[in-house]
Amino acid sequence: MLLLTADHVLVDRRFLAGGAVLIGDDGRIVAAGRADELAALPSAAASTRLDLDGHALLxxxxxxxxxxxxxxxxxxxxxARNFREWVDGHLYPLVMRLDERAIVAAALLAYAEMALAGTTTVxxxxxxxxxxxxxGGGNTHATAVIEAARRLGIRIALLRTMYDLGSKPGQARFRETADAAAANTRELHALYAADPTVVVRPAPHSLHGASEAMIRAASEIAAEFRAPFHIHLAEQQGDLSFSTSTYGVSPLRAIERxxxxxxxxxxxxxxxxDDGERALLADAGGALVYNPLTNMALGDGVARIPxxxxxxxxxxxxxxxxxxxxxxxxxRTVEYLQRVSALEMGIVAGADPDSRGTALPLLEMGTANGARALGIEAGRIAPGLWADLVAISLDDPSLWPAACSGGDDLLNAVVFSMVAQTAVRHSWVAGRPLVRDGRLANMSLDEIRDEIAAVVQS
Ligand SMILES: [Zn+2]
Incomplete structure (x- = not known):
């Protein structure tokens, strides 16, 4: 057992002063609340205690x-001049060069940076x-990516893509028949069934990358796994005309049919x-993964998040x-994109009746809602969930002066002003260290840099 105490702990959607988290040997949260109350629990008697003075836990x-x-x-x-030029002139040439070593080096770099900025699940x-x-094909590359995540100690949901359309040379690296993709997805899922830090989910790429048979197969596998499936949908305006010409209806209606x-x-x-599709998604109980910085970079547009x-x-x-x-x-970009579009402020907070007017719904998009989208038991500090936690330093100047007052001021500063790369000091996945004292706990960044240099120069 491990008892973590901190100046502030995010419990029940608020920062609690003098809080603590009790973590079981299985890596799950046993209890969260006031430090003095948790320390008095019989189950805490034999625990190791770590006092994170000057920190907040999220x-x-x-x-x-x-x-x-x-x-x-x-x-x-x-x-690049536009999305098409970015895809054909930059993305696909990269795809054609990738070998397994480069795939692994990129995963290590990406996940290391994410971890150092407070991400515990990818x-x-x-x-x-x-x-x-x-x-080749099968799960060789997907397995190598999962193993990279395991080396770092970050939790991974491998959204195994199912792709059977397209005739570009690069797409030959993605394509499988629906039967092969389904078999490989089930095989990968079974391979990691015993590892609680790895889950596998089906992911038909998109309407332009996956046929109706493939999307149906993915939906069936998701039901079999009792888990979600992910699909790129309605990213670019051109996706509408593709759907209309292929299926005679707009993208989400095609999925519904x-x-x-x-x-x-x-x-x-x-x-x-469109309005009707957003209502359709809500009525079905589906979810959305939004990528505002990428959408800005690629000129995709602004989703109707509120x-x-x-x-x-x-x-x-x-x-x-x-x-x-x-x-x-x-x-923070979710909110700011809406502000420049609507010429208002507090837009997402205003759309969420439970937000108290705070940045809470934005924080939950990056935590609890992510867990919902991936089908994992994490994203909040609550009993029974995995102890996937981040400790931020209240000495980081990007949190001043809110760090002095705590409460909702601190919550807002975490979302709107914090420089995560310097503020994040420690993190844990299922109670095991991922970041310690601002550094990766299980690998050196030098080793990752050397791998990146080797694959770029080869
Ligand atoms: Zn994507």
Whole structure:
């Protein structure tokens, strides 16, 4: 047992002063509340106690959508003229160069940076299944990515992509038949069934990447796993005309007609959903993963987040193309994008009746809603959930003066001003250290830099 105490602990959606978390040997939270009360519990008597003076404890961030290999696009493609040029002139040339060593090096770099900025779970939407010549396939690369996450000690939801459309040379690295994709997804799921820090979810790529048969297969596997499935949908305006010409209806209506819209459906992007589709998503109990910084970078557009929040759709967050790997940046960008569009303030807080006018709904997009989107038991500091926690230093100047007052001021500062890369000092996944004293607990950053240098120069 481990008893963590801190100046402030986020429990029941508020910062509690003088709080603590009691963690069982199985890595789950036993209790959370006032430190003096937890210390008096009989179950805490034999625990190891760690007093995090000058720190606040939060649930770790959950990055619900990332393609880790795209971190290698940094410095290349930032000034493409449009999305199509970015895809064809930058993304696909990178895809054609990737080998397994580069895939692993990119995953280590991306996940290390995420961890150092407070992320404890990564949702990896992974689709480069085949070798450079289109050979191989199966789960070799997906397994290598999972093993990279395990080396670092970060939790991973491998969103195993199912892709059977497209004729570009790069797409040959993604394509499988629906039968092969389904078999490989089930096999990968079984392979990691005994590891509580790894889950596998089906992820038909998109309407342009996955056929109706593939999307139906993914939906069936999700039901079998009792878990969500993820699909890119309505990211670009062009996705509407593709759906209309292929299926005769808008993207989410196409999913509905396939019988694949339910509470297991998690849409990635959803920028160009119309009013009726947003209502449809809410009525079905589905969720959304939103990637505002990537949407800005690629000129995708602005999703109608306040409307989705008001309808009760859980909105999670991701870093997608991974130019920056910080969920706190994504949280504040959700709100700021709405402000420049609507010329108002406090927009997401205003759309959530339970927010007390605070940044709480933004923080929950990067934590509890991410857990919901990935189907994992984390995202809050509450008994029974995994002890995936982050300790931030109240000595970090980006939290002053709110660090002195605590409460909702501190919560707002965490979302709107904190520089996570310097404020995050420690983190744990299932009670085991991921970041210690501002450094990776299980690997050296030097080793990762050397791997990146080796694959870039090869
Ligand atoms: Zn994506």
């Amino acid at each position: 649930p770790g961030c959950i990055n619900a959508h990332t393609h880790s290999f795209q971190v290698l696009l940094r410095g290349n493609g930032d000034n 949702g990896e939407f992974f689709y480069v299944h085949h070798g450079r010549d289109g050979s 396939m019988g694949a819209l339910s509470e297991r459906t998690v849409l990635v992007h959803g920028i160009w959903l 409307d989705l929040v008001a309808r009760g759709v859980p909105v999670a967050l991701g870093t997608d193309a991974n130019n920056r790997l910080n969920l706190f940046d994504e949280m």
